[in-house]
Amino acid sequence: MNKTEFLYDGEIIEATTEKTGDVLTATVGDKTFEFVPVGANLYATTVNGCRHVVGVAFHDGTCYVDIDSVLIELKEPSEDGFAGGAGGQAGEKDKIFAPMPGKIVKIMVAVGDEVTEKQPMVIVEAMKMENQVNSRAAGKVKAVNFAVGDQVDTESPIIELELLEDE
């Protein structure tokens, strides 16, 4: 059993996978899908009695999926959360940066909130993609420096935390 998380449209979706012989099984919520690899990056699955070949490829933290010509882009999980992790200086776990220049579309915390590690903090839209930025440590929100609709670069912290003592 393997747990994997992906970001779809600002939302974390979890899947558990299992391998039995050639068959790969993945469960998302209450749905289970079976896949058989049929070529490089290609997986066949049967849904409601119809066979579909799904194309899946990863590049630069994005997972590209083609199901019946519907193109879906998911963000891959990474050590620091999603979207390749926060920018700014490594080690500055008390600051939340945008992963790329963009526009803030959602801020999920307010000053005074206590947050846990990997908690979603803010969503930044760049190149028409929403990128969720997670907290990299547990702490208390000390400052929110931008508002929804603001343009941000990767250098200015969007949110600052007061890290918990035992971190």
Add this chain to the structure above:
Amino acid sequence: MKKLFNKILVANRSEIAVRVMNACRTLGIPCVAVYSEADVNARHRLSADEAVSIGPPPPRESYLDIDKIIEAAKSTGCDAIHPGYGFLAENPLFAQRCAEEQITFIGPSPDAITLLGNKVQSRIKMAEAGVPLIPGMKGTETDIEVYRKAAEEAGYPVMIKAAAGGGGKGMRIVNSPDDLVAAVEAAQREAKNAFDDDTVYLEKYIVNPRHIEFQVMADTHGNTVHLFERECSIQRRHQKIIEETPSIALDNDLRARMGADAVKVARAADYTNAGTVEFLLDASGKYYFLEMNTRIQVEHPITEMVTGTDLVVEQIRIAAGEPISEQLKNLTQRGHAIECRIYAEDGDNNFMPSTGRIVHYSEPSGPGVRVDSGVAGGIEVTIDYDPILAKLIVHAPTREQAIIKMIDALNNYKILGVRTSKKFMIDVMRHPEFADGRTYTDFIEKNMAERNTDQSDFRDLAVAAAAVASSNAGLTSTTVVAEGASIPEPAQLLGNWQIGDSITK
């Protein structure tokens, strides 16, 4: 087989360059690619026997630079140049220059290109030849009585158009004589505001037209034939995206009359080589000459599928002075063919161009499925050129079967990393109006505006597939395309290498 040319330079890029090289290979003629700095790893470069670098990415400094193309042809010993479509294909100066350099231009004469490139001159010529044109005023007028008379002759509805026109500005559709004066005045005001020129003219408004074009082929021995029609009514921003043949709107009588007029157009222009005569066809079965394109067209493969011909091979033969093949004189249309143009653009977002690395690429296959592609996995799609990636063509005994085959082929065509309009194409194919053949040039604005682009039904399956692929990484060899490991080997791209030079002897 008679040797037609020693070596052919293909003065183009992407899918059409690859297509022309395939024809060269069919004839056993070595071919030379030209490529810009943006196309070092491009499929067309790797498909040729030799390749010459011709400069920076901007077309003006490479693919449109006549001196550089001629120099590339001379330095590699080419005695012919195929221009493909776009770039220099319809530039009479280029065709002229080739002649001066004693290099055969695989296409029509500079005179024919010049004549047909001039819309006013070619209209006059075709009117003389007796080809039907959209009725209307020959020039502009200020006297409203002239408009009234022209409208009566053309028959309502009519359209008032700005002479300096474009983008629908200064255009007015008039349904009855009562509205004529107000419409002319409004069009003049609009034209004045938009173009600072209030000159307008009147022509017949074609209601619900279809775009029907005829492929023609003419040799230097006086033989001119047509290879039936293509219907290209499905257009976005006046650009064709889906083409089919035969057209559901033509019966044998209409086909014969339009085909004969297409041949008439080619003859009137002293045309040689491959060309396409475009018509508008209205709901009552009347048709009007629009223009003649003096090149091989993007959509030529559907004609090849239903006639069993190779038009590019035929172009090369004709350019070498051969008469057109006997086969072309006795053609029939077998079955139905459809082409979908695969552009790097977001079909769900107003066809916004999409750039980036193609991180996965695999083509559909099977009987009657053809892919003319200019790309491969690992290739970077840049903003430098037209966003066409490939063309998917299917051939089946009936239109209904061709539609089903196209949907299946689109679903099995996997291009990941850039957005494409595959899903949009499928939604067109599945539309009841398309199935019924009610394909008019306003099809997309009329039928596709309200289309559902919600992807949430596919969310869980997408995540499941991603999770499975991610856990399966390392078990398969090529799941992740890594930076720097992306340049495809020629042998991976091509199925038909020939070793040594024995094929040319």
